[in-house]
Amino acid sequence: MSNETKKRTLYRSPGKGKLAGVCAGVAEYLGVEIWIVRVAFITGLVFSTGFFAVVYAAGWLILDKKPGETGNNGGLHSPVELKTKVYQAGEPPKRAFQDISQELTELETKLRRMEKYVTSNEFQLNRELNRL
Numbered sequence: 001m002s003n004e005t006k007k008r009t010l011y012r013s014p015g016k017g018k019l020a021g022v023c024a025g026v027a028e029y030l031g032v033e034i035w036i037v038r039v040a041f042i043t044g045l046v047f048s049t050g051f052f053a054v055v056y057a058a059g060w061l062i063l064d065k066k067p068g069e070t071g072n073n074g075g076l077h078s079p080v081e082l083k084t085k086v087y088q089a090g091e092p093p094k095r096a097f098q099d100i101s102q103e104l105t106e107l108e109t110k111l112r113r114m115e116k117y118v119t120s121n122e123f124q125l126n127r128e129l130n131r132l
Contacts, residue, residue: 011066012059022059025066 010029014021018038027037044052091099117123 010063012063013066015066020056020060021065022056022063025059025063028066 008029011025012021013024013028015024016028016034017024023037023041024034027034030037041052041056045056
């Protein structure tokens with residue numbers, strides 16, 4: 001058995017969050033669904049005397065944004081993380097299969113278009129013109 005452990009760092013995740021991404025970052029760090037952290041935070045906010053509001057504000061100010069987080073990553077997809085328990089973060093296996101199948105279909109369509117162009121007379125003509 002390997003003793004390697006994946007180093008986890010706590011970041012804010014504004015792309016997945018509603019306000020500043022603190023709850024989303026904590027959920028990602030803990031490996032649970034975001035809604036569980038939000039419910040726990042709101043429950044703590046209601047039943048505490050403002051402690052959770054201070055903790056959230058501190059998280060907003062102290063935690064860095066997750067590096068490289070943008071809305072679209074240029075068509076590159078991260079590895080699919082499957083959930084094995086209801087509370088875990090990730091995709092259900094059926095949804096992951098659908099996503100991967102759709103992505104492979106799109107890639108096959110692009111490949112067919114490229115093959116069609118490369119085997120066409122237009123490609124040969126463009127290549128000869130570029131050599132001049």
